[in-house]
């Protein structure tokens with residue numbers, strides 16, 4: 420073989436498709452039917468669930484707009500959870516049908532290294548010049564919670580349940596944890612939520628976090644800067660924080676980031692030096708593990724975990740493995756979306772932008788009672804390079820933050836200025852207008868800007 424790909428998720432499948440452009444000597448080994456488990460499967464479940472909850476929540480708010488009857492809508496939570504499972508099964512089925520042409524290249528089995536280029540799977544031994552490791556990530560459960568596994572829920576285990584617990588604690592209010600906490604509360608569970616940091620749904624700027632915290636914590640308690648200590652009781656888990664505060668929950672949903680799935684691969688046989696976190700040492704620019712022709716992809720290599728990053732890293736890793744590309748890869752642009760009732764999105768590494776003295780920030784907002792915002796505050800905060808207005812990042816809270824964030828992300832990646840982005844048609848009367856407003860403030864006077872591309876040129880870039 421020229422290359423063996425281990426793992427048949429987003430990264431592995433895209434790696435296989437890319438590899439087949441250059442060689443027929445490639446196989447993909449996955450430890451079960453494609454998309455039957457792993458992050459792809461889990462993300463379809465949770466997206467289907469969150470979409471359904473948003474629809475339900477929207478119905479219940481219709482009365483504010485003069486549309487009656489919505490308040491009588493009821494939800495059957497076990498059916499809703501079952502439909503999320505069905506959505507993931509249907510998506511997996513479609514994926515398998517789409518990829519059936521590639522089945523000659525796929526092998527079902529759990530892969531183990533017998534040497535850097537020798538892989539055992541399904542009772543057979545395969546040899547390859549290079550290996551791409553695309554085994555993904557799973558929810559991280561820190562050691563202080565390990566002893567309470569029976570009471571813990573994660574993205575992987577939530578939909579194995581038939582119903583939601585009545586009292587749920589949520590630890591980790593990043594983009595995924597916050598969206599889930601909001602959904603649980605909307606469906607009638609009693610939610611108490613915590614984050615050790617003063618961040619919310621990916622937002623970092625202190626006053627913005629406070630503003631959104633003020634709005635969102637009206638629905639259920641949200642403690643920031645707090646790590647609760649659990650204790651098992653006869654009726655559930657008792658969570659204690661700040662010495663004298665506590666609550667009782669039936670289950671704790673853990674959303675504290677994700678860690679690579681490297682167990683069971685016998686990677687230690689390769690004697691790769693390990694970093695401080697016990698991860699095999701690798702070069703983040705070439706994705707190669709130290710001293711062996713093995714390339715680490717996608718989720719397995721960093722904290723960010725979106726499908727586009729997984730796809731890009733799968734494709735890039737196989738190009739490196741086959742030697743058809745040797746240029747160090749560009750660092751991916753951080754991008755997060757919290758798809759709750761009020762969606763939150765960030766573009767760029769906000770924590771480091773906030774520390775830089777050469778960065779300007781601009782903000783515009785609608786007040787919470789604005790009809791189109793559904794009662795939620797809408798805020799667009801842009802970060803630009805002070806000298807020339809080049810866009811560096813954004814924090815957005817709006818009814819549909821993700822499409823605004825995507826426009827900003829294209830601009831950041833293309834090194835466009837606020838003025839350049841203003842020339843792009845941003846259709847929409849509400850949050851788009853908010854973005855436009857803040858772009859006007861962030862545009863530096865013309866004489867100080869570099870020559871900027873025409874809108875046509877921008878659209879051409881964006882499409883290519």
Ligand SMILES: Cc1cc2nc3c(=O)[nH]c(=O)nc-3n(C[C@H](O)[C@H](O)[C@H](O)COP(=O)(O)OP(=O)(O)OC[C@H]3O[C@@H](n4cnc5c(N)ncnc54)[C@H](O)[C@@H]3O)c2cc1C
Pocket residue numbers: 425426427428429430431448449450451454455456457458459460461462463465466528529530531553554555556574595680683684716717718719724725726727729
């Ligand atoms: C709750 C949740 C919601 C998400 N929502 C979104 C979203 O809205 N938008 C977005 O862009 N991204 C989202 N993501 C992220 C996205 O789903 C992942 O980035 C992407 O699917 C990861 O792909 P992957 O190929 O790296 O990993 P996976 O999909 O996990 O694939 C890894 C595969 O490797 C297999 N495997 C593991 N070990 C072995 C072994 N030893 N031998 C053989 N096979 C093995 C696994 O079974 C699995 O099939 C979400 C993720 C989660 C968890």
